[in-house]
Amino acid sequence: MKNPKIIEGEIVERVEQLEQEQVIKLSAAALEAGMEPLRLLDLIAEGMDRVGKLYESQDYFIADLIMAGSIFKDVLKLERMADNFQRENSGRKIGSVVIGTAQGDIHDIGKDIFKGMMEVSGFLVIDLGVDIPKQIFVEKFHEYRPDIIGISGALTNTIETMKEIVDSFVESGNRNKVKIIVGGNHLTKDACRYIGADQFANDVTFGVHACKAWMSDISHKGVNKND
Amino acid sequence: MSGQSLLQERIQLFNDAVRMKKTHRIPQVSNFWTWKILDSEYKLSEALFDYNKMEKVMCDFHERYQFDGYLDLGTRNPVKVTSALGGNQYLVDDEKEVLNIHDQVFMEAEEYPELAQNPVKFLWTKILPRKYKKMTEAGALESFKNTTNEMLAFAEYNTKITKKFTDEYQVPEMLNIYGGGVILHPFEMLFNFLRGIKGLSIDIRKSKETLMEAMDAMYEMFVKPSVLALEGKTPETAAFDMYSALLAHSILSTKQFGEIYWPILKKVIDKLVETNKTMYIFSESTMMRFCEFFQEVPKGHLVIHTELDDIFELRKKLPNVCLAGGMPADLLGKADVKTCVDYAKKLLDELGRDGGFIFSQNKMMSFRYDCKRENLLAVSDFVRNYRL
Numbered sequence: 026m027k028n029p030k031i032i033e034g035e036i037v038e039r040v041e042q043l044e045q046e047q048v049i050k051l052s053a054a055a056l057e058a059g060m061e062p063l064r065l066l067d068l069i070a071e072g073m074d075r076v077g078k079l080y081e082s083q084d085y086f087i088a089d090l091i092m093a094g095s096i097f098k099d100v101l102k103l104e105r106m107a108d109n110f111q112r113e114n115s116g117r118k119i120g121s122v123v124i125g126t127a128q129g130d131i132h133d134i135g136k137d138i139f140k141g142m143m144e145v146s147g148f149l150v151i152d153l154g155v156d157i158p159k160q161i162f163v164e165k166f167h168e169y170r171p172d173i174i175g176i177s178g179a180l181t182n183t184i185e186t187m188k189e190i191v192d193s194f195v196e197s198g199n200r201n202k203v204k205i206i207v208g209g210n211h212l213t214k215d216a217c218r219y220i221g222a223d224q225f226a227n228d229v230t231f232g233v234h235a236c237k238a239w240m241s242d243i244s245h246k247g248v249n250k251n252d
Numbered sequence: 253m254s255g256q257s258l259l260q261e262r263i264q265l266f267n268d269a270v271r272m273k274k275t276h277r278i279p280q281v282s283n284f285w286t287w288k289i290l291d292s293e294y295k296l297s298e299a300l301f302d303y304n305k306m307e308k309v310m311c312d313f314h315e316r317y318q319f320d321g322y323l324d325l326g327t328r329n330p331v332k333v334t335s336a337l338g339g340n341q342y343l344v345d346d347e348k349e350v351l352n353i354h355d356q357v358f359m360e361a362e363e364y365p366e367l368a369q370n371p372v373k374f375l376w377t378k379i380l381p382r383k384y385k386k387m388t389e390a391g392a393l394e395s396f397k398n399t400t401n402e403m404l405a406f407a408e409y410n411t412k413i414t415k416k417f418t419d420e421y422q423v424p425e426m427l428n429i430y431g432g433g434v435i436l437h438p439f440e441m442l443f444n445f446l447r448g449i450k451g452l453s454i455d456i457r458k459s460k461e462t463l464m465e466a467m468d469a470m471y472e473m474f475v476k477p478s479v480l481a482l483e484g485k486t487p488e489t490a491a492f493d494m495y496s497a498l499l500a501h502s503i504l505s506t507k508q509f510g511e512i513y514w515p516i517l518k519k520v521i522d523k524l525v526e527t528n529k530t531m532y533i534f535s536e537s538t539m540m541r542f543c544e545f546f547q548e549v550p551k552g553h554l555v556i557h558t559e560l561d562d563i564f565e566l567r568k569k570l571p572n573v574c575l576a577g578g579m580p581a582d583l584l585g586k587a588d589v590k591t592c593v594d595y596a597k598k599l600l601d602e603l604g605r606d607g608g609f610i611f612s613q614n615k616m617m618s619f620r621y622d623c624k625r626e627n628l629l630a631v632s633d634f635v636r637n638y639r640l
Contacts, residue, residue: 043457083541086505088453095454129348134355134449181581182350182619210537210560211615213582 029060033068040072041079043092048072049099056105069100073145077230087138090229094141118149120240123165124175125153127186132179135208139175139229146233159186159193166199172243173236176222178209184216191221204239208232259422259489262320266424266491270530270574271552272608278600280611280635281426281576282319283534283557285328286351287617291316291625295346300331303409310413314421317632321426321491323534323557323612325413330406336399338386349620357448358382361455364462367446368469379446424491426532431486432494435478435520438470439513443500453503456512464512471516479520482527492555493529494520502537506544514545524553532576535559536616543569559614567603575603576610579631584613584623589630596631600638611635 032055039047052065076093079085100106122143126136133155140150151169153161162174174194176187187207194200200221207222208229217225223239226232265279282288289299292309299305306326314322329351331342343352358379359367367374381387386395417423427433436444442463443452455463478494486493501513524531532555540561546554549572557576558566567575578599583592596611603609617623 045458084505084507086508087503088456088508089505091450091453091503092457095450129345129350129352131343131352131354137450180350180619181585181615181622182348185619185621211581215582215586219586 029055029058032058036065036068037072037075040069040093040096041075043076043085043089043096045092045096045099048096049103052100052106053103056103062106065100065106069097070145070147073097073142077142077233080228080230087134090138090142091134094138097141097145119147120173120236120243121149121151121169121171122173122175122236123151123153123162123169123171124177125157125162126155127176127178127183127190128156128158129186130178130180130183131155132177135179135210135229136175136177139177139208139232142229142233143175143236146237148236159190162190163193163197163199166194166203172204172240174203174205175232175236176205176207178207179211181211183209184212184220187220187222195221204236206232206235259418259424262422263424263488263491265320266610267530269608269610270492270532270555272572272574274607274640275604277637277639278604278609278611278635279320280632281321281323281557282313282317283323283577283613283615284313284617284623285324286349287619287622288313288326290349290620291623296349296351297344297346299326300329300344300351303405306409307413307416311416314417314423317628318636319423319632321424322417323426325410325417327406327410327413330403333399333402333406334384336402337384337395339384341383351618355448355450356383356445357451359446361447361451361459361462364455364459364466368462368466371466371470371473418489425489426491427495428486428490428493430481431484431490432482432524432529432531433478434495435475436496437498437500437513437516438467438475439516440497440500441470441474442467443503449503452500456504456508460512467512467516471519475516475520479523482523482529486529492532494524494531496520496531496533498533498535498539499537501535501539501542506541509542510545514542518545521549521553525550529553531555533557535561540566540569546570546573549573555610557610557612559616563599563614564602571608574608574610577612577614578603578609579611579613581613581615581617581622584617584627584631585621587627589627592627592631593634596634597638600635600640605640 032051036051039051055065073093076085080090124136124140126132140152143150153165176190178187191205205222206224206226207220208226210227212225212227224235226235265275268275269279286296289296289309292312294305294309299309310326329342334342341354341356386392414425418425447455482493501509504513530553534557536559538560539558551572555574555576563575563578579596583595599611
């Protein structure tokens with residue numbers, strides 16, 4: 026068995042290089058040798074953070090983020106990870122988000138990449154799926170009381186449905202209890218203002234940064250979910 | 253101006269634009285897809301499943317807005333053909349006014365060698381039975397007969413509407429169907445019809461060698477015949493020789509584009525240059541990061557219709573390529589007439605003054621809120637009459 030520090034460094038590097046088989050092999054060996062699942066998760070997150078930086082510099086692009094998501098999912102499937110890793114109970118989550126693709130759209134790629142990056146970043150993510158109507162978003166808000174609502178869409182018609190979803194939070198008196206981020210290639214500052222969201226993101230890393238910043242802000246100021 | 257001369261004038265305008273010559277007015281191309289149905293008296297399903305209604309949609313649309321060319325004549329989505337064979341990739345929802353298309357995954361990464369060995373056989377024996385369940389069920393022969401009839405009906409509509417536009421409306425075809433026609437890069441075929449976005453993204457990393465071999469075989473079988481056909485003559489009714497759409501490039505980094513996508517696209521472009529022909533490329537999403545590849549293309553052969561790039565920045569980076577697009581759906585759908593016309597004027601003045609620009613909408617206009625009728629009427633009228 027190699028020096029644990031060397032293995033840890035190798036895991037991070039293999040994640041950064043998106044070498045799926047090597048990541049899984051090294052992770053399984055590390056767990057077998059007694060590494061704590063949460064320690065492994067930290068290493069994967071460190072590697073993913075480097076992937077995010079390579080995406081921001083455009084050395085990596087969307088296909089690479091999808092590959093990164095696939096690696097992350099496979100690591101979570103490893104025996105001790107699956108047995109031990111329960112984010113809800115880990116006490117390590119930095120926030121929670123309910124996400125879904127707006128009604129009228131069945132695209133899930135952007136949403137799924139965002140979901141993976143948010144989970145790696147320590148968020149609890151409740152994924153509602155695609156073609157989600159406004160009432161489901163509100164219903165799930167009441168059920169999970171998330172810090173953030175994330176609405177995804179690839180089609181231009183989602184600007185209207187995103188607005189309807191945000192409006193339904195206003196109408197139900199919940200708008201000031203939750204942050205809302207909308208994501209999609211077609212979104213602009215003007216579209217975001219029209220929708221009434223707090224933030225928009227054309228790429229996932231920006232979206233994740235925004236959500237992390239909110240959580241940092243919330244941890245200082247707090248958000249009243251029980252108004 | 254006589255009808256015939258209007259057709260010739262339009263073809264000349266397009267040809268001058270792609271050759272980067274100054275034009276007395278800027279030609280405009282319609283990038284309207286299902287929006288034109290929503291602008292008509294019909295529901296989506298009514299027009300998509302009835303060629304007579306679709307013809308009326310197209311004719312009313314042209315008579316109302318009078319574009320110089322159309323990227324779609326109601327022929328993009330052959331829903332009747334695929335439905336006859338039990339395909340369910342098209343989801344037409346009249347209530348939400350949406351035509352959605354499922355991500356299509358019909359092959360596994362392990363099957364690339366088989367695809368490479370014989371693409372046609374692989375499609376017939378593996379993909380079609382997976383995609384169209386009726387091909388493997390009792391009564392398959394009858395289903396196939398019905399599908400053939402639907403294909404013939406679709407082809408008949410295609411021919412009829414194209415002829416009507418060239419003969420009656422004097423609107424040229426956007427491509428030479430007997431020459432280059434429509435080509436789809438093998439990576440696009442894999443992305444759109446075979447492996448899906450997620451599968452292909454992983455294949456780039458895990459199965460790159462077999463993926464590249466399969467793409468080479470697909471090029472020989474499906475793309476090369478069109479490329480060779482560029483050696484023929486351009487008919488007098490076509491504005492361009494070849495048409496292609498880029499979508500799958502949107503998942504690639506610059507390095508991946510250079511290794512996976514560009515080599516085959518370059519073969520096509522090299523032939524265009526050799527035969528002095530032209531191609532109209534509709535590029536979904538953004539393509540600014542790939543400019544270094546297109547900068548090497550000799551002036552006068554390509555139109556790139558950009559969707560989400562800043563077209564003014566793209567102009568600076570690609571002085572050798574005719575650009576199309578520019579008019580934002582955001583404005584057409586949300587702003588007032590004056591704002592829309594002002595922006596159209598800015599596009600014409602800044603991009604059209606020295607030639608090499610075709611006015612169009614940036615997005616594929618598909619949904620009701622993509623555009624307001626009064627905005628489109630005002631903008632198309634302004635562009636048609638504006639003289640530089």
